[in-house]
Amino acid sequence: xxxxxxxxxxxxxxxxxxxxxxxxxxxxxxxxxxxxxxxxxxxxxxxxxxxxxxxxxxxxxxxxxxxxxxxxxxxxxxxxxxxxxxxxxxxxxxxxxxxxxxxxxxxxxxxxxxxxxxxxxxxxxxxxxxxxxxxxxxxxxxxxxxxxxxxxxxxxxxxxxxxxxxxxxxxxxxxxxxxxxxxxxxxxxxxxxxxxxxxxxxxxxxxxxxxxx
Numbered sequence: 214x215x216x217x218x219x220x221x222x223x224x225x226x227x228x229x230x231x232x233x234x235x236x237x238x239x240x241x242x243x244x245x246x247x248x249x250x251x252x253x254x255x256x257x258x259x260x261x262x263x264x265x266x267x268x269x270x271x272x273x274x275x276x277x278x279x280x281x282x283x284x285x286x287x288x289x290x291x292x293x294x295x296x297x298x299x300x301x302x303x304x305x306x307x308x309x310x311x312x313x314x315x316x317x318x319x320x321x322x323x324x325x326x327x328x329x330x331x332x333x334x335x336x337x338x339x340x341x342x343x344x345x346x347x348x349x350x351x352x353x354x355x356x357x358x359x360x361x362x363x364x365x366x367x368x369x370x371x372x373x374x375x376x377x378x379x380x381x382x383x384x385x386x387x388x389x390x391x392x393x394x395x396x397x398x399x400x401x402x403x404x405x406x407x408x409x410x411x412x413x414x415x416x417x418x419x420x421x422x423x424x425x426x
Contacts, residue, residue: 219281219320221341221376223392223423225400226416227253227285229352233406237267238274240412244405245278247416253300253322253400255285268294283322288314298322300343303330312338322378326357331368335375343400344368346381347391352402356381362394369395385415388422399423 226249228240235243237254244252254271256264268282268290275282281297284290288311291299298320299311308321315321323339325331326346334342347365350356359381360368369377379396384404391399405415 219340221378221398222250222420223398224249224416224419225251225253225378225398226405227255227400227402229255229402229406231258232352232403233409233412235409235412238270240406241271241274241282243412244416245275245280246413247405248420249280249416251281251283251398253283253285254296255300255402261287261290265290265293268296272296281320283320291315291319298340300324308334308337308339324380325368326360328364328367328371331371335371335373339375341376341378341398342368342372343378343380345379345400347379348382348387350382350403362390365391365394365396385418385422388419392423 226244228237233240241252254268268284272282272294283298283300284296285300286305288299288306292314300322301308301311302324308323311321321339322341322343323334324343325334346356346359349359365379376397378398378400379391380400383391383399383401388399405412
C-alpha cells in the first residue's frame with residue numbers, strides 16, 4: 214500500500230492548553246507566526262462543544278495562511294469542523310473506520326509505540342506513522358516506555374515509504390539527532406509551549422535547525 218499523500222513539514226507542533234495556559238486558537242496563531250504549516254489540535258479536558266468551537270476558530274485562522282489542521286483522536290470533531298485530518302491512537306477509532314468516514318483526501322496519522330505495532334500499521338489506510346516516545350516526556354500522565362534513537366532507526370527501515378513522525382520529549386537540543394535517525398517530521402509539544410511568550414520564536418528556531426547543513 215502506498216501511503217504518501219503530501220510532503221510533511223519537518224516540524225509538527227501540537228497544542229496543549231495545560232502547558233501553555235493559552236486558548237487553542239491563540240496557540241495556533243503563534244504556531245503559524247513561527248512558520249508552522251501542519252498543526253495538530255489536542256485537547257483532553259474540554260467538552261465536545263467547546264472543543265468543536267475551538268477547532269473551528271483555529272481552522273478559520275489556518276485557512277488564511279494555507280496551514281493544515283489535524284484533530285487529535287476525535288473523528289467526529291474532524292468531520293464537523295472540516296479539518297484536514299485526524300490523528301489516531303491505538304485505542305481510538307480504527308484507521309479503516311476513520312477513512313470510511315473522512316474520505317480519501319483526509320490526512321490520517323496513527324500512533325505506534327512498538328515495532329510490532331509499526332508492522333501491523335503498514336497496511337492500514339494512513340498517511341503517516343507516529344512513533345515514540347523517543348525521549349522521556351511529561352505531556353502524558355502514563356506514557357509508553359521510551360524507545361530511543363536506535364529503535365527509531367529500525368522503525369524507519371520497517372516503515373518504508375510511510376512518512377515517519379517522531380514524538381516524545383523532542384526539543385531544540387535533540388531535534389537534529391531525531392532527524393538524523395530517520396524521522397521525516399518531529400511532533401513537538403513542550404519544546405514549543407513551555408515558554409508561552411516565545412512560542413512563535415521557538416517554532417521558528419526549530420524550523421531553522423531542520424534546514425540542510
